[in-house]
Amino acid sequence: MDINDKQKDKLREIGNIGAGNASNALSKMTDEKIDIGFPGIEVHEIRDIPEEIGNRSKIHSLVRVEVHVERNENESIYLGTLMLVLDRRSAKILAGHLLGDTENIDIEQQLTESEESALKETGNILTGSTLSAMTEWVDLKLKEGVPDIKTDMLGAVMDEILLKMAQHEDEALLFQTKFNFKKDLNSYFIFLFSRKGRNLILEKLSV
Amino acid sequence: MNVKMGDYEIGQDNQVLTAMGLGSCVGVCLYDQDNQRAGLAHVMLPAEDGEESSKHADVLLDSVFTEMKNKGSHLSDLEVKIYGGASMFDNSFDIGERNISSVKEEISSRGLNIAKEDTGGTKGRAIWLNCKNGNVVVRKSFTGNRKD
Numbered sequence: 625m626d627i628n629d630k631q632k633d634k635l636r637e638i639g640n641i642g643a644g645n646a647s648n649a650l651s652k653m654t655d656e657k658i659d660i661g662f663p664g665i666e667v668h669e670i671r672d673i674p675e676e677i678g679n680r681s682k683i684h685s686l687v688r689v690e691v692h693v694e695r696n697e698n699e700s701i702y703l704g705t706l707m708l709v710l711d712r713r714s715a716k717i718l719a720g721h722l723l724g725d726t727e728n729i730d731i732e733q734q735l736t737e738s739e740e741s742a743l744k745e746t747g748n749i750l751t752g753s754t755l756s757a758m759t760e761w762v763d764l765k766l767k768e769g770v771p772d773i774k775t776d777m778l779g780a781v782m783d784e785i786l787l788k789m790a791q792h793e794d795e796a797l798l799f800q801t802k803f804n805f806k807k808d809l810n811s812y813f814i815f816l817f818s819r820k821g822r823n824l825i826l827e828k829l830s831v
Numbered sequence: 832m833n834v835k836m837g838d839y840e841i842g843q844d845n846q847v848l849t850a851m852g853l854g855s856c857v858g859v860c861l862y863d864q865d866n867q868r869a870g871l872a873h874v875m876l877p878a879e880d881g882e883e884s885s886k887h888a889d890v891l892l893d894s895v896f897t898e899m900k901n902k903g904s905h906l907s908d909l910e911v912k913i914y915g916g917a918s919m920f921d922n923s924f925d926i927g928e929r930n931i932s933s934v935k936e937e938i939s940s941r942g943l944n945i946a947k948e949d950t951g952g953t954k955g956r957a958i959w960l961n962c963k964n965g966n967v968v969v970r971k972s973f974t975g976n977r978k979d
């Protein structure tokens with residue numbers, strides 16, 4: 625893949641600012657301190673990506689938002705997909721905090737409709753704050769899609785996102801950072817870049 | 832042995848082949864009763880003209896059928912079961928459905944029938960294929976296991 629260390633560092637810097645903005649937004653929503661871990665940015669074979677994030681067969685909730693670059697009225701390029709990935713327990717705890725009900729969290733139960741809505745809305749807000757950070761750096765018109773949520777085995781919920789990319793490439797650039805919220809939550813903020821989208825950004829950054 | 836996306840494995844006797852977290856991908860199970868041998872292919876994408884990557888159903892299935900044959904299995908005796916091809920999100924592109932159709936086409940072009948299938952829907956699946964007896968255990972999220 626045509627990406628060097630300097631380019632990787634630049635993308636990490638942008639991703640870090642985006643994730644920082646996103647964690648501030650999440651902190652305000654939950655009224656809790658949110659730390660972000662050191663962001664990883666690596667090129668991976670698409671088929672290996674679920675294992676990079678967690679156990680393929682374990683239940684996770686995944687909020688996804690597709691991001692496009694608008695070139696003009698008639699042309700938009702798929703930049704990639706932003707994801708908030710939480711294991712089953714973390715999804716219930718975060719949803720409880722978002723809804724202001726931390727007393728009655730039962731992590732054995734499936735997410736309710738209102739919990740799913742709250743997580744979906746979080747994905748929306750996190751995407752918005754990440755993209756506004758990115759826009760400042762790359763001077764591109766970025767457009768976010770409608771957020772979607774699904775709770776199922778990690779491998780299964782990631783399939784469609786990965787297969788969409790796999791139609792055109794074998795490897796993908798994965799940016800991921802862990803949100804440390806209540807210490808033991810397993811929640812990840814992930815941006816998977818398409819090759820075209822990544823090249824567009826690197827071109828803009830001239831690195 | 833876990834089988835990764837776009838890959839296949841062949842096992843014998845007491846080995847168990849697995850495909851975990853199948854969403855829109857399709858798991859194709861082949862079983863040779865005479866030799867207690869089984870193959871499992873984890874199909875990512877439908878067949879496409881001019882594409883020679885194992886990501887695509889035609890290339891991957893060609894490889895697994897060829898290796899089963901090279902190991903001594905008679906292709907016409909193989910029992911075939913398929914699982915997966917779900918549409919995981921509301922705003923889905925129809926990749927799961929296209930994978931199912933492509934896999935079925937590849938199977939029927941070899942004159943084989945599908946003995947069991949659990950495909951489509953909106954839930955992920957995990958499968959365990961027992962190489963000794965060809966049994967497949969299927970697990971869907973939030974439901975129990977089922978044996979095929």
